[in-house]
Amino acid sequence: MTDTPRSAGRKTIRPTLQPRDLMTDQPELAGVWTAQVLTLLPEAFPGILGESLIGRALKDDLWQLNVTDLRHYGEGKHRNVDDTPAGGGAGMVLRADILDRALHDVRAGSRGRNPLIYLTPRGRPMTQGLMQKLAASDGVTLLCGRFEGVDERVIEAHDMIEVSLGDFVMTGGEIAAMALIDATVRLIPRVLGNQASVEEESFSHGLLEHPQYTKPAVWNGRAIPEVLLSGHHAKITDWRRAQAERLTKERRPDLWRAYCAVHDRDPDEDTEL
Numbered sequence: 001m002t003d004t005p006r007s008a009g010r011k012t013i014r015p016t017l018q019p020r021d022l023m024t025d026q027p028e029l030a031g032v033w034t035a036q037v038l039t040l041l042p043e044a045f046p047g048i049l050g051e052s053l054i055g056r057a058l059k060d061d062l063w064q065l066n067v068t069d070l071r072h073y074g075e076g077k078h079r080n081v082d083d084t085p086a087g088g089g090a091g092m093v094l095r096a097d098i099l100d101r102a103l104h105d106v107r108a109g110s111r112g113r114n115p116l117i118y119l120t121p122r123g124r125p126m127t128q129g130l131m132q133k134l135a136a137s138d139g140v141t142l143l144c145g146r147f148e149g150v151d152e153r154v155i156e157a158h159d160m161i162e163v164s165l166g167d168f169v170m171t172g173g174e175i176a177a178m179a180l181i182d183a184t185v186r187l188i189p190r191v192l193g194n195q196a197s198v199e200e201e202s203f204s205h206g207l208l209e210h211p212q213y214t215k216p217a218v219w220n221g222r223a224i225p226e227v228l229l230s231g232h233h234a235k236i237t238d239w240r241r242a243q244a245e246r247l248t249k250e251r252r253p254d255l256w257r258a259y260c261a262v263h264d265r266d267p268d269e270d271t272e273l
Ligand SMILES: C[S@@+](CC[C@H](N)C(=O)[O-])C[C@H]1O[C@@H](n2cnc3c(N)ncnc32)[C@H](O)[C@@H]1O
Pocket: 118, 119, 120, 121, 122, 143, 144, 145, 146, 147, 148, 149, 150, 163, 164, 165, 166, 167, 168, 169, 170, 171, 172, 173, 174, 176
């Protein structure tokens, strides 16, 4: 292992490949929303999080990313972090004692409200509501599993919140961690230039978003709906709301029922959607 911290050219990326007290070149930024990621693949970060608006915000210190290499806490010549599952079965399990040491180090550096999340297919689904709560906190600590997962005892001991990217199984938690960070950071004020886009998009009012169009007005014989070119703002708002309701009712009956419950509407009502 090389014990040289990589900066990836950005002062806010701090992979902790060596003990915290040796890290001198990457000071914590006080009061900045912080994602702390524990992973066996630190080189995977920042990855897509270093690009576009989220990457620009990282560079501009609107949020910061600390990545900890779990291998550093491994034991023996090969820095082992896993062992065979108790009771038998395929694969390997990340050890509780190793993860516990890493978590104690990382969490000692957390400030304020900083929930600890284990990314796992058996967790609660990622939702916009969860991202809104995380964006309003001081940061988040994300444990990325690998192999068959993580020893249950460390999940219990640290009272981790289990969160899933969806009903499928990936090889590790890194992609799920990146999805969570991306969806959360874009809700932090000033990260997106246009805050209105966050307020109007899918899920923000419990509905999927209405269809979007742009120029040309006619493409391959398909015209933009006339109302959108009318300049009549009230009619445009009504049309968009009706489309959002239609799409939500058709595609996501679960969201539609929840929306109707909040707005005191009958989900089976015969509307002209
Ligand atoms: C191969 S998976 C382990 C799957 C586990 N044995 C199970 O059946 O639930 C390895 C790691 O990938 C991550 N992972 C896989 N799918 C995921 C998902 N849908 N959401 C979040 N994390 C996931 C978790 O961190 C997990 O520990």
